[in-house]
Amino acid sequence: MEKDPPDVTILDQCRTLYEDRGFFVVQHDRRESRGTCLRAGVSPQVGRGWMDIRELRDGISLGRCDCVIHSPHEYSYPNFSCNLGFNMLLCGGFQLGIPELGLSEQVQAGDLWLCSGRVEEVRYRHQPHTTMRGLSLDIPVHVLDQWREQLPQRFSRNLDALLSRDPAVCMRLTHHRPTISRLATRLLAQSCSDVCDELRLESQALDILAVFLGLDISAEETRRHCGGSRRSVAIDEAVDILCSEWVDPPTIAALARRVALNECYLKTGFRQRLGMTIGEYVRKLRMQKALELLETGEHSVLEVALMVGYSCPGHFSGAFRQFHGRLPSNCIR
Structure with missing residues (x-):
């Protein structure tokens, strides 16, 4: 970002x-x-x-x-x-x-x-x-x-x-x-x-x-x-979009256009509202879903990586370990 x-x-x-x-x-x-x-x-x-x-x-x-x-x-x-x-x-x-x-x-x-x-x-x-x-x-x-x-x-x-x-x-x-x-x-x-x-x-x-x-x-x-404003509503809309499209999220520019908000305002307001950047929020959604899928025991690490938007298993494993503190292979039941 x-x-x-x-x-x-x-x-x-x-x-x-x-x-x-x-x-x-x-x-x-x-x-x-x-x-x-x-x-x-x-x-x-x-x-x-x-x-x-x-x-x-x-x-x-x-x-x-x-x-x-x-x-x-x-x-x-x-x-x-x-x-x-x-x-x-x-x-x-x-x-x-x-x-x-x-x-x-x-x-x-x-x-x-x-x-x-x-x-x-x-x-x-x-x-x-x-x-x-x-x-x-x-x-x-x-x-x-x-x-x-x-x-x-x-x-x-x-x-x-x-x-x-x-x-x-x-x-x-x-x-x-x-x-x-x-x-x-x-x-x-x-x-x-x-x-x-x-x-x-x-x-x-x-x-x-x-x-x-x-x-x-x-x-x-x-x-x-300091109450709600159009900008606050736009941040809410951005969060909803990311929650729905986290596998293939829009770029920041595309997200800003969809919620009709300046890119700078979107990034600043998003970080102030959620305590993290847009990229960090998407990564959080992906890692939470990845853990759920692995714990079912129905999918391999490669399958889960692809399901949450990672084409490279190595990148997925590194991101997973950084977020959860353990390798994805250790989470398969």
Whole structure:
């Protein structure tokens, strides 16, 4: 089986989007003293203003935006993903749509959203003459794993569900947040002209991240947004197909087409659901059936090998011994 492609960073995704869309124009994209910074201006045909995305310590990403949209504008991000992202809108509003999750919401000033996982498409629609100010923080999974035992229990108790990434999570957090608003406004206004400014920016970003991680993410709220989705149904369908066709299973590409799911999502979701890859699951089904057939005493090792999809008895014996810890010949009664 081929390996899953590596995760793409928020910076990488934005670079690609800015090349393909006319919304922002890249002003600089370079390594600075504290990490890489991508800064872009709003295209004059769309409005005015700026946005930037910066890498902070441990791979944490900070995004900021302060712009005015002159005319109605719609755009979409394909194959968008984040680790665990907090997104806060300080001013303005827009329509957010994620078809895969059945989500269509009006995002308003003061909203704080929590997002995790990968979705096939994110849609945005802005109204004309709208001022947009906001920020986002994305925390890599490996950092959260390191912090897990020290995170406040009210947040960490639902961390596994939030990071399962199948289905993806995108939910508005219903909390009164005056402290966060003050910190976010200060962070958005912080300049970055020298190393001292960069240190101040990172310090303020970590301050607001500490507040985010101290929020009480209720179990009920988590279940509501981490429940079933089309992707979960597709994984169930894939399991059913493999259980029926394990002797001659479809390729991953063919299986993905049959359940109408992206190959990467299928492999990742399957492994998260069953704790093993698709290939390992098929091998498990074959080995379980092989043991049943051998224990009847009615078939030779060669016959059983052919019956469970192996044309080479040697390969079958090796796989059987690896799975059951004994040779198939020792199982014939």
